[in-house]
Amino acid sequence: MxxxxxxxETADAPVVIPARAPLPPGTSNYVTPRGLALLRQELxxxxxxxxxxxxxxxxxTERTRQLALINGRVGALNQRIASASVVDPATQxxxxxxxxxxxxxxxxxGPDRTLTIVGVDEADASHGRVAFTAPxxxxxxxxxxxxxxxxxxxxxxxxxxxAAIDYGF
Numbered sequence: 001m002x003x004x005x006x007x008x009e010t011a012d013a014p015v016v017i018p019a020r021a022p023l024p025p026g027t028s029n030y031v032t033p034r035g036l037a038l039l040r041q042e043l044x045x046x047x048x049x050x051x052x053x054x055x056x057x058x059x060x061t062e063r064t065r066q067l068a069l070i071n072g073r074v075g076a077l078n079q080r081i082a083s084a085s086v087v088d089p090a091t092q093x094x095x096x097x098x099x100x101x102x103x104x105x106x107x108x109x110g111p112d113r114t115l116t117i118v119g120v121d122e123a124d125a126s127h128g129r130v131a132f133t134a135p136x137x138x139x140x141x142x143x144x145x146x147x148x149x150x151x152x153x154x155x156x157x158x159x160x161x162x163a164a165i166d167y168g169f
Contacts, residue, residue: 015065017072020080021120021131029083030132032100035122039081046074080121089167097140097165099132105140105149105160112163115140 023029031039050070057063089100097103102116115136116129123131130137139149140162149160 015068015072017069017076020076021123023120024133027133028085029080029119030087030099031084031119032122033086033088035119036081036084036086039077039084039121043074043077043081046070046077050074084119092167094165094167095144097143097162100167101140102166102168103140103162104164104166106163107158107160113160117141 050067053063053066053070057066087099092098092100097117099117102114105113105115107113114128117132117137117140118129120131120133123129123134132138132141136151139151143149143162145162145165147162149162150157151160152158
């Protein structure tokens, strides 16, 4: 029987630490002030969880596994925080798309799209936040209001016009 169907894992099974969002090799870990605050909040929550596990885990084996998982996540998170390079969107040139910009894109047909360029840990496409390493963010970098951007979508290549750039001023 496959171990995937077993409820209890063996004590010697390796603990798998979930990977953080990838950063291409040699790429700086740019974050917005909000992104850094979210990383620090996540670290505080993991520290709280670690204390809870120490007092509530049902047995020593489970406590050891849970603590190993939490400690691995804390280590990865500490590395990400230590490598963070904060870019305040307010310091960016307001006439050009750069890191931290909220960009309104107008297609030839259909509704506008609004995207904010953020760090890899802050990215959440369902909320319009895209990582600066994403192809759509790279295509917009350096553009100004009125410039066109060609993007590959599921419908094929579509052309958008930069309609607005906002840095939260």
